[in-house]
Amino acid sequence: MTFKRILNSLYRTYNLDFCKLADSLEIQDETVLKWEKGEEKPTIDQLKKISACYAIPLAILEKSLKE
Numbered sequence: 001m002t003f004k005r006i007l008n009s010l011y012r013t014y015n016l017d018f019c020k021l022a023d024s025l026e027i028q029d030e031t032v033l034k035w036e037k038g039e040e041k042p043t044i045d046q047l048k049k050i051s052a053c054y055a056i057p058l059a060i061l062e063k064s065l066k067e
Contacts, residue, residue, distance in 0.1 A: 001060070001064055001067065002064055002067045003035065003041070003042075003061070003064040003065050003067075004035075004036060004038070005064075006056065006060075006061065006064050007021070007032075007035065007036060010050075010054055014054065018032040018033055018036065019032075024053055025046065025049050025050065025053065026049075027046065041065050042061075042065075047061045047062060047065075
């Protein structure tokens, strides 16, 4: 599963949009938009925060960035 698909799954599961996700991770909205567009990838610290907030194993998030 690609990181973009994980983001879409988070949006549906938790009734989020990119702004709400950014707020929950305490990052700028533009950062999440860049992730969606594939312009940037999250840092390991950001992945850890996503993992902790949304109960997604870190290994799955790391793997998704390689797909």
